[in-house]
Amino acid sequence: MNEFDFIDQLRRQTRSRRHSARVIKGIGDDASVIAETGDRDLVVTTDLLVEGIDFIRNATPARLLGHKALAVSLSDIASMGARPFWSFVSIGMPRETWDTKFKNDFFEGLLALADQFGVTLAGGDVSETKTGIVIDSVVLGEVASGAAVLRSGARTGDQVFVTGTLGAAAAGVKLIEKGARISGKSEVERRESARPEGASGSADVRPDDDAIQSLLLRQLSPSPRVGWGIVLGEEILATAMIDLSDGLSSDLSHLCKESNVGALIDSALIPLDEDVKHLCGRRALDPLALALHGGEDFELLFTVSPENIARLPKRVDGIAISRIGEIRCDAKTVRIHEKDRTWELKPEGYKHFD
Amino acid sequence: MNEFDFIDQLRRQTRSRRHSARVIKGIGDDASVIAETGDRDLVVTTDLLVEGIDFIRNATPARLLGHKALAVSLSDIASMGARPFWSFVSIGMPRETWDTKFKNDFFEGLLALADQFGVTLAGGDVSETKTGIVIDSVVLGEVASGAAVLRSGARTGDQVFVTGTLGAAAAGVKLIEKGARISGKSEVERRESARPEGASGSADVRPDDDAIQSLLLRQLSPSPRVGWGIVLGEEILATAMIDLSDGLSSDLSHLCKESNVGALIDSALIPLDEDVKHLCGRRALDPLALALHGGEDFELLFTVSPENIARLPKRVDGIAISRIGEIRCDAKTVRIHEKDRTWELKPEGYKHFD
Secondary structure, X not given: OOHHHHHHHHHHHHHOOOOOOOEEEOOOXXXXXXXXXXOEEEEEEEEEEEEOOOEOHXXXXXXXXXXXXXXXXXXXXXXXXXXXXXXXXXXXXXXXHHOOOHHHHHHHHHHHHHHHOOOEEEEEEEEEOOOOOEXXXXXXEEEEOOOOOOHHHOOOXXXXXXXXXXXXXXXXXXXXXXXXXXXXXXHHHHHHHOOOOOOOOOOOOOOHHHHHHHHHHHHHOOOOOHHHHHHHHHOOOOOEEEXXXXXXXXXXXXXXXXXOXXXXXEHHHOOEOHHHHHHHHHHXXXXXXXXXXXXXXXXXEEEEXXXXXXXXXOEXXXXXXXXXXXXXXXXXXXXXXXOOEEEEOOOOOXXXXX | OXXXXXXXXXXXXXXXXXXXXXXXXXXXOOOEEEEOOOOEEEEEEEEEXXXXXXXXXHHOOHHHHHHHHHHHHHHHHHOOXXXXXXXXXXXXXOHHHHOOOHHHHHHHHXXXXXXXXXXXXXXXXXXXXXXXXXXXXXXXXXXXXXXOOOHHHOOOOOEEEEEOOEOHHHHXXXXXXXXXXXXXXXXXXXXXXXXOOOOOOOOOOOOHHHHHHHHHHHHHOOOOOHHHHHHHHHOOOOOEEEEOOOOHHHHHHHHHHHHOOEEEEEHHHOOEOXXXXXXXXXXXXXXXXXXXXXXXXXXXXXXXXHHHHHHOOOEEOOEEEEEEEEEEOOOOOEEEEEOOEEEEOOOOOOOOOO
């Protein structure tokens, strides 16, 4: 039994119990939705990050870990079309880590990202562990009553979109596994010298080293698409949405399963990250495989009904979107069209337990 | 720097930032309080439980661990005078644990306690760990706007009360350290044969074995005082409240510090657990030390202004309360009177990091 099966089992168990009528969406989406007493719904997500599983300590500066812990939860709130407001952090670490500046750097990174989106760190817990750092990041946000964008709202004919570009975070993991590390340059210098995300200039003039550093940052310091989430939710543009945490093949499969539909996507439309294409080209690797099955891009995958496509903004916070396919009901699976053939795209994204 | 100092530092850092005006109480209480859009305030708590630190795996049946993970958070909600509604659980475990029935038993215990208080398991996260089980339990509850009971509301002359009896959970830990284990009897049989909590019959007729099992259950399967929390909050009876998680000496010190007052308590008024007295008597141990400094009783410690004392119910859900002292401002410390002397009661409760 993998974790998705177990979560399905828990979902059935909780459904069979007398439960709060105010739970609009419980187990089984990127976040849970609860009716407030006023005219808003509360959106709640929790994300557990474990050393050695979700991050490698010696490849992950504490400040970036703080950033990422909050970013993954902000991404879940964005994927519900909600606006994030409050962060809670439970963190455990061994005594020898406690005695370093890790905890200060961690919260410095987390609070800097929180400030960027007007999020308040409002509570949490601190504990000791025997070995290894563990973080549970909890974020609460809000949407107008009934306006949360679930995984289950996609309908036949809806067009499938993603924000930004894909494959960079997975390439970053591969680079870390091969021993690449964030350079001594400050992150600010690094970010300033990095190509603007989504820019499509020629990759060939870009030195490998800069491309590598950029991919490491996409893995270690992802940018949650908070602005897009708010626009898609508040303008009632997306019919269904999920964030790309496990990988496109898995996450689109989750969305289709919850919506009881299928999808057909076109490989030529998938927005591959330029740095990934550049480095893969030199190493005879397949950038498409990274984009399809690599996780943690934390882009938003969403569906839009045909009559609303003209209302979609071109960019939000400088990030463009790409149409990659459409929702179909001729089969309840995800299929992909590449050149002159079409095949079923099996979910091959990340699982903890097989 | 211990965790309390670090949490104070974070609290100052978050205060100095532009932050959500809707955060009524952020870092620094048993739970955080956030204004909803309607006529309620949301109360949020997170509690991290780590194997080897917060529980010993071979002494802790999975079902009881599930119960306790929720119980500690329900206790925090109770200590705010709030009503619990929704639970979120992030859980990490190694692959070899995943493949056992641990996860099913854990959630069976958690859901049974949730059902008891009408709480819905509404979400969470699952991850792998390299070694050891880690759980973050998040509970959301509500109070009427402005009615949350903070640590900071105690005033000179208020009387100090605790629910139930003290020292049993700490005695349970000592027994576990000496190798005592929950017997094969089902928990239901055990609970049914156990003396009703708060009963004051003669302890001498009680066999040691039953007393030991009862103390182990007080440690492994605490009963959060949800009913008392709701009554004290909704009837506007408590001026300040905290739950006894770290130990009476530490928790009363936290409450006094937040309220900027002192307290004088009377050792003769402290409600010692009968089983603790019985077993300590046989072993020449001091039950008072366990009651003062032992943590995890998860009783409520609260203050009531003199004019409201007559309105206090005698019992809620069968649990009595005891007046143990009063709030003073002649000194900003906690003092204890025993026989014919009075001394300062230093906080000697549990800390993760000294």
